Amino acid sequence: MTYRYDADLVAAAGNFGVFDLTNPAETRAKLIAASAGRPAPDTTGVEVTDLEIPGPEDNPQVPVRVYRPAGVEEDLPAVLNIHGGGFVIGRIEVDDETCLDIARRVNAVVVSVGYRLAPEHPYPAGAEDCYAALLWLAKNAGELRVDAARIAVHGISAGGGLSAAVTLMARDRGGPALAFQYLDLPELDDRRDTLSMRRFTDTPGWNAPNAEISWRHYLGERAGGNEVPVYAAPSRAEDLSGLPAAYVVALEYDPCRDEALAYAEKLFAAGIPVEVHVFSGAYHLAYLIPTAKVSQRRAEERIAVLRHALHS
Numbered sequence: 001m002t003y004r005y006d007a008d009l010v011a012a013a014g015n016f017g018v019f020d021l022t023n024p025a026e027t028r029a030k031l032i033a034a035s036a037g038r039p040a041p042d043t044t045g046v047e048v049t050d051l052e053i054p055g056p057e058d059n060p061q062v063p064v065r066v067y068r069p070a071g072v073e074e075d076l077p078a079v080l081n082i083h084g085g086g087f088v089i090g091r092i093e094v095d096d097e098t099c100l101d102i103a104r105r106v107n108a109v110v111v112s113v114g115y116r117l118a119p120e121h122p123y124p125a126g127a128e129d130c131y132a133a134l135l136w137l138a139k140n141a142g143e144l145r146v147d148a149a150r151i152a153v154h155g156i157s158a159g160g161g162l163s164a165a166v167t168l169m170a171r172d173r174g175g176p177a178l179a180f181q182y183l184d185l186p187e188l189d190d191r192r193d194t195l196s197m198r199r200f201t202d203t204p205g206w207n208a209p210n211a212e213i214s215w216r217h218y219l220g221e222r223a224g225g226n227e228v229p230v231y232a233a234p235s236r237a238e239d240l241s242g243l244p245a246a247y248v249v250a251l252e253y254d255p256c257r258d259e260a261l262a263y264a265e266k267l268f269a270a271g272i273p274v275e276v277h278v279f280s281g282a283y284h285l286a287y288l289i290p291t292a293k294v295s296q297r298r299a300e301e302r303i304a305v306l307r308h309a310l311h312s
Contacts, residue, residue, distance in 0.1 A: 003203070003253050006281030008292035016205025016285050021213040024088040024119065031089060041096040045070050046103045053136045056128040063114035064133055065092045066144070067103040077150035077179070077310035080137055080166070081112040082130050084157030086187065086206075086214035088118050095156075097290075101299070102154070106306045109146050111137050115162070119217040123232045126218075127165045131175070134166055138176035150310050152180035152244075154302075156287065157206070157256070158214070160186025160249075164234035164263065171242050180309040182302070184249040185284060186260050189235035190215040190223045194258035201255075206284035208255045235259050240270040247275045247305045249298065251282040277301065 005013060020027055047068045055062035069076065081099050083090040092114045099110040115129035134153070141148035155163035160183040167181045189197075192211055201208045215223040215233075222228050230237040246267055250260040257278070267274045279286075282294050289295055 003283070004281060005253065005283065006286070006292065006294050008294065009282060009286050009289060012289050012292075013204040013283070016288075021086055021088055021210050021217065024117070024217065028089050035093070041100055043100060046100050048100075053133065055132045059116060059125065059129060059132075062129045062132055063092065064136075065096075065099070065112045065114075067099045067110040067112070068145075069103055069107055069109075072107070073145070075141075075145050075147040076107060076109050077152070078109040078111060078137055078141075078144070078146040079106070079182075079306065079310075080130070080134050080151065080153045080163075081110055082115070082153070082155035082159035082162045082166070083112065084155065084159040084185075084187075085117070086210065087123075087126060087158045087218040088214060090117070090158070098156075098299075101303065102306060105303045106310060108306070108310055109144055119220075122220055123218050124229075127162055127169070127231050130162050130166050131169045131173075134170060134176055134178075148176065150179050151176060152182060152306060152310060153178055154182040154184070154306070155186070156184040157284070158187045160184050160260075161188045161234060164188060165231045167243055168234060168237060169231055178244045180244050180306070181246045182306060182309075183246060183260065183263070184302070185251060185254055185256055185287075186234075186248070186263065187211070187214065187256055188233060188263050189259040190219055190228055190233040191235075192224065192255075194255075194262070196257040197255045197259070199255075200253055200257075203253050203255065203283045204285060206255065211255055235263055237266075240266050240272060243267065243270070243272050245273040245309065247309075248277075250276070250278045251284060251286060252278060252280045253282065254284040256284065275305065
């Protein structure tokens with residue numbers, strides 16, 4: 001198809017062939033190699049600590065990276081960050097810049113989770129690791145100097161889907177009461193039957209064929225069937241009552257666009273306060289092009305939304 005991409009995104013549209021999910025191990029290695037020469041992120045003003053925390057029963061340890069504004073002694077709100085990567089690629093390091101930005105400008109402690117990846121560790125491994133990180137964050141709020149009444153969850157792409165899943169798990173299991181959920185381009189629906197999923201089969205880096213592979217890695221033969229739990233694919237949840245307020249991001253040329261909007265509609269129907277922003281002219285991986293004005297607007301809005309949700 002012909003797409004009217006934002007002018008700032010046109011030149012980069014052909015640069016995302018590395019996001020091939022057919023061989024996750026090979027793609028992970030390529031991404032690590034591609035990032036090897038990049039300078040370390042600027043951590044000025046932020047204390048960064050890597051930890052191993054208690055995980056679910058089948059995974060005793062989960063790696064997390066904690067970012068805390070330096071020199072701030074009072075209890076701060078916290079953001080549990082969950083990286084993207086179609087459930088099969090990605091690692092803590094890919095979200096360093098985002099987490100540092102949130103820590104500095106939202107004035108919040110950020111805990112970023114290195115959850116297990118499919119297909120080696122299919123559902124529920126990743127979701128349970130992320131939920132374990134939330135439990136740890138709430139349980140250790142005093143030591144972390146975190147205000148346990150102001151914890152948000154934030155995730156991009158598959159991380160957005162996992163953020164929605166963790167929010168549902170916390171409600172259903174009587175877990176920590178989340179103050180906010182920030183669902184950025186969330187991957188939510190294994191059935192893949194929306195208009196945007198059917199239409200965007202050749203968009204850069206992330207498209208309908210990649211989404212199919214992603215869900216197959218994560219759910220195996222169950223993907224698209226009748227036995228998929230809501231914590232695996234939150235779009236399947238019928239009852240969204242009792243959840244925290246949400247902010248949902250979608251992009252015009254993203255196959256995940258319509259499932260994000262449908263989830264926002266379900267939250268509205270359940271009486272949950274929701275803000276939705278659809279950025280025009282952008283495809284799913286536009287957020288990897290920080291020089292694009294549309295990506296800068298999206299990043300600025302993230303800070304404004306989280307600051308309002310956690311400090312108002």
